[in-house]
Amino acid sequence: MDRAHAISSPNVSSLISGANLCSRKLSSNSIYYASSRGSKASQNKIKAQIQYNPLRFQQSPFNHHFKSIEGGRTYEENNTKYIVKAVTVPSSESESQPSISKNTVDSVKNFLTVLYQFIYPYATYGRLSAAISGSLIAVQNLSDISPLFLVGLFQALFSHLFMDLYVNGVNQVFDFEIDKINKPYLPLASGKLSFRNCAFIVASSAILGFGVTLMIGSPALTLNLLSTFILWTGYSANVPFLRWKRYPVLAALFMFLSWTFIFPLSYFLHMQTFVFKRPVVFPRSLIVSMVFNAFYSIGLALAKDIPDIEGDKQHGIDSFSIRLGQKKVFWISFFLYEMAFGVAFLAGATSSSPLWIKIVTSLGSFVLASILWYQTKYVDVTDPASTRSSYKFNWKLMVVSFFLLPLIR
Structure with a gap:
């Protein structure tokens, strides 16, 4: 089963996952969206109350691990940064065999x-x-x-x-x-x-x-x-x-x-x-x-x-x-x-x-x-x-x- 990797900034507690995670409410937490164009975060504050469950990732037919739906953006949650990464897993021998045969x-x-x-x-x-x-x-x-x-x-x-x-x-x-x-x-x-x-x-x-x-x-x-x-x-x-x-x-x-x-x-x-x-x-x-x-x-x-x-x-x-x-x-x-x-x-x-x-x-x-x-x-x-x-x-x-x-x- 594929895993989602999250890399956090220094001095920030790591993200803990479990087999049976209970749903939790994030109240009074503001989510700040940092524009990719470098605009100030204070001018684009968006406050929202969100209820979420941990995402369960299913294996892609292309053998890729996806960390987030929106690539290239950084989210801040309680001063914690999550960086989006995509990891490519090499294809197996059985999948590369038809390509080798075709090239031959x-x-x-x-x-x-x-x-x-x-x-x-x-x-x-x-x-x-x-x-x-x-x-x-x-x-x-x-x-x-x-x-x-x-x-x-x-x-x-x-x-x-x-x-x-x-x-x-x-x-x-x-x-x-x-x-x-x-x-x-x-x-x-x-x-x-x-x-x-x-x-x-x-x-x-x-x-x-x-x-x-x-x-x-x-x-x-x-x-x-x-x-x-x-x-x-x-x-x-x-x-x-x-x-x-x-x-x-x-x-x-x-x-x-x-x-x-x-x-x-x-x-x-x-x-x-x-x-x-x-x-x-x-x-x-x-x-x-x-x-x-x-x-x-x-x-x-x-x-x-x-x-x-x-x-x-x-x-x-x-x-x-x-x-x-x-x-x-x-x-x-x-x-x-x-x-x-x-x-x-x-x-x-x-x-x-x-x-x-x-x-x-x-x-x-x-x-x-x-x-x-x-x-x-x-x-x-x-x-x-x-x-x-x-x-x-x-x-x-x-x-x-x-x-x-x-x-x-």
Whole structure:
């Protein structure tokens, strides 16, 4: 049961409480009210006859002990002063537990949100869809879509996800100062993620990627991981003889090699030889996919630097956008994309697949090319936000194409 504490002034008898206090009458006692504004007590004398019983305090649901209804005032009774006090009792463990749990959940949510922004979602979706597309090319009939196939696909996606996190992260670590100008919204550049935590994520991703891939034991996935690690470390790392992104031809070449050869071949061979245990063959759909990626990857390699021209100039990064101009590079990229869709259209129309597959693949490629053409009318090549939005949109078109290409036989 809570208690009410009263603190009296010196030389004044203490207040005695008992279990059964009898009511008493205070007669001829004047109660003087002292104004908080410092007015004289003699000018505000109020005489009253009061009958009172001791107040019984009940415990507050907020665990507070209240001494008086009116806080901040002092009462005088027979020259005795009573000072109002409120004492807070700490909450119990059971009451603080929900608050701790909520804070933990919020922290986890915030971290996952920052991590999602950190991995360049549009690029991650593109590379994961490339893994799915390459795996589907190895499917010869519907019976191949089995638990065995799903396990092999999960192996490819899981190992690639770690390396994708490494590729995106290592680029942000070494582009920290440039991203403050070009991409200030990124977690590291904006301060949402500390440099130390970012470096830890990058290093952990590389270690986990190699560990998982070696445990799987697929030669194709191991080659994929090793090639990606070497190429993109050399592309981003600002150390002697590396930082190859400073040279536009080399930068475009790395994207070309990754998308044209490493991704489609490694995922197809993983599924074909390691999962299905079949001999190495190169089906028509794989060749078409590689040619499509050749055009599209060069277009992406050129277009990615269009919105970053300001920061690249300040930090000595050469690019085709700086050399040739943003507008010219934009239209070169556009025609490369359209050529890629043209390859898919012709391959779909001339394939040996059933009629409905011919219609789906050729018509689908034509629709994607038309959407691309329509979208370019609204792009301002001098506005970084506009060109960056267009660049991300082109990744989405590529993702859709990756699910059409395996149908071509």
